[in-house]
Amino acid sequence: MRKVAEYTYQVQPLDVDFSDRIRLTQLLGYLLHTAGRNAMENGFGMEALHEQGKTWVASRLAMEVAYYPKAHEIFRIETWIEDYGRVFTTRNFKMTGGDGSHMGAGTSIWCMMDLEARKALDLKGADYSAFVTGIPSLIEKPHRLPALSGEAVSRHRVKYSDLDFNRHTNSMKYIEWMADLFPLSLFQQRNITRLDINYVNEALYGEVVEIYRHQPCDEACQFEMRRGADIICRAGMQFDGPFNLMADK
Amino acid sequence: MRKVAEYTYQVQPLDVDFSDRIRLTQLLGYLLHTAGRNAMENGFGMEALHEQGKTWVASRLAMEVAYYPKAHEIFRIETWIEDYGRVFTTRNFKMTGGDGSHMGAGTSIWCMMDLEARKALDLKGADYSAFVTGIPSLIEKPHRLPALSGEAVSRHRVKYSDLDFNRHTNSMKYIEWMADLFPLSLFQQRNITRLDINYVNEALYGEVVEIYRHQPCDEACQFEMRRGADIICRAGMQFDGPFNLMADK
Numbered sequence: 001m002r003k004v005a006e007y008t009y010q011v012q013p014l015d016v017d018f019s020d021r022i023r024l025t026q027l028l029g030y031l032l033h034t035a036g037r038n039a040m041e042n043g044f045g046m047e048a049l050h051e052q053g054k055t056w057v058a059s060r061l062a063m064e065v066a067y068y069p070k071a072h073e074i075f076r077i078e079t080w081i082e083d084y085g086r087v088f089t090t091r092n093f094k095m096t097g098g099d100g101s102h103m104g105a106g107t108s109i110w111c112m113m114d115l116e117a118r119k120a121l122d123l124k125g126a127d128y129s130a131f132v133t134g135i136p137s138l139i140e141k142p143h144r145l146p147a148l149s150g151e152a153v154s155r156h157r158v159k160y161s162d163l164d165f166n167r168h169t170n171s172m173k174y175i176e177w178m179a180d181l182f183p184l185s186l187f188q189q190r191n192i193t194r195l196d197i198n199y200v201n202e203a204l205y206g207e208v209v210e211i212y213r214h215q216p217c218d219e220a221c222q223f224e225m226r227r228g229a230d231i232i233c234r235a236g237m238q239f240d241g242p243f244n245l246m247a248d249k
Numbered sequence: 250m251r252k253v254a255e256y257t258y259q260v261q262p263l264d265v266d267f268s269d270r271i272r273l274t275q276l277l278g279y280l281l282h283t284a285g286r287n288a289m290e291n292g293f294g295m296e297a298l299h300e301q302g303k304t305w306v307a308s309r310l311a312m313e314v315a316y317y318p319k320a321h322e323i324f325r326i327e328t329w330i331e332d333y334g335r336v337f338t339t340r341n342f343k344m345t346g347g348d349g350s351h352m353g354a355g356t357s358i359w360c361m362m363d364l365e366a367r368k369a370l371d372l373k374g375a376d377y378s379a380f381v382t383g384i385p386s387l388i389e390k391p392h393r394l395p396a397l398s399g400e401a402v403s404r405h406r407v408k409y410s411d412l413d414f415n416r417h418t419n420s421m422k423y424i425e426w427m428a429d430l431f432p433l434s435l436f437q438q439r440n441i442t443r444l445d446i447n448y449v450n451e452a453l454y455g456e457v458v459e460i461y462r463h464q465p466c467d468e469a470c471q472f473e474m475r476r477g478a479d480i481i482c483r484a485g486m487q488f489d490g491p492f493n494l495m496a497d498k
Contacts, residue, residue: 180408
């Protein structure tokens with residue numbers, strides 16, 4: 001048992017975007033993978049939970065990225081559990097480049113869900129105190145994002161390829177849908193330096209999710225996803241400089 | 250230098266679909282990754298080629314799958330170059346489960362493209378003869394698929410997340426778009442046992458790709474993707490039994 005565990009990864013060719021740097025969603029995927037791997041090693045991974053009819057669900061995430069590694073680059077992710085309460089547990093991450101340089105950090109808040117009832121479970125039922133470090137996140141906690149109004153800018157019907165092993169939309173898909181609303185020229189000029197997500201409801205197969213985006217969208221951009229009147233998630237993206245969405249269509 | 254190389258993988262939680270088994274596109278991704286990894290080890294990987302303004306492009310692929318492993322399962326992929334000619338080289342694959350069981354096989358035909366001119370290059374310019382094994386594919390070569398007529402059943406505008414390091418649509422995205430046309434109930438009842446793809450043209454950012462599907466679509470299903478009058482790719486999927494697309498909406 002390691003309270004703070006470190007894992008080494010290599011950026012795979014299929015992880016990168018047109019600029020040969022790791023995509024935001026893939027990097028976030030490595031964070032989630034690291035969370036799952038560490039939980040598995042400590043005996044409370046997805047596989048063990050599924051056998052008990054339970055699953056982990058990400059509730060809020062934040063990630064700051066100082067450097068996006070290229071294909072074949074090595075990087076490391078350290079992870080530790082900060083604390084846990086009745087419903088939520090906080091897991092933090094530190095990302096380091098192959099040369100030891102600061103790459104970024106993340107923090108995530110999870111709840112445990114009953115797969116049948118689709119309801120949050122009491123975490124005090126299991127004793128995770130031996131795994132708690134009390135070590136705080138290296139970045140600000142996930143921001144609580146505001147409600148948006150206006151017209152939907154895009155919509156998606158949840159498809160087979162969107163589903164994960166929890167039988168709901170893979171949490172990274174929402175971020176992919178949001179990132180895809182930007183013109184390619186933005187990713188040629190700017191990097192996303194911070195991402196915040198609040199997951200509220202799960203979206204299931206066949207459901208239609210509408211995306212709302214706060215206008216104007218300058219160095220930061222806020223999104224909300226809804227299914228009818230229900231909020232699915234809210235997200236915020238910060239860039240490393242201003243851009244003009246209207247000029248860069 | 251190994252003429253026949255074997256690599257070991259583990260199915261990651263994010264690789265699987267709602268049924269906890271590896272998705273077809275992810276398994277094909279592991280084949281492409283294996284091809285790239287072996288090419289890199291032999292000195293003609295994507296990184297080396299990109300520095301010369303060249304890239305590998307998959308032209309035709311076929312994969313047969315006897316068993317789809319679950320999350321955390323170990324599997325192995327063996328790969329070897331069968332032969333090469335002026336424009337095309339054939340690379341084959343054998344997939345084996347962690348317990349040594351037969352999992353499937355693949356075969357792929359590649360050409361080398363000039364990144365600037367977007368044209369195929371003469372492979373005889375480089376000498377790959379030391380890497381040629383002459384060992385044939387374990388499955389039938391990729392089928393040459395027929396042209397389809399009728400109405401498009403779906404369309405996609407190529408987005409940021411669809412692009413790969415070659416700056417064109419990731420070859421697996423087409424398969425994802427095709428698989429997503431089936432109802433979820435199909436994947437609850439049936440497995441894809443063979444996939445054939447013929448890539449004809451690349452689709453670039455912002456272009457709209459239309460999908461045509463041959464009707465009726467019973468134990469096998471054929472697809473064509475077009476951009477206006479240009480063929481992008483054709484594909485065929487075979488299932489392990491009949492299904493009725495109309496009944497299982």
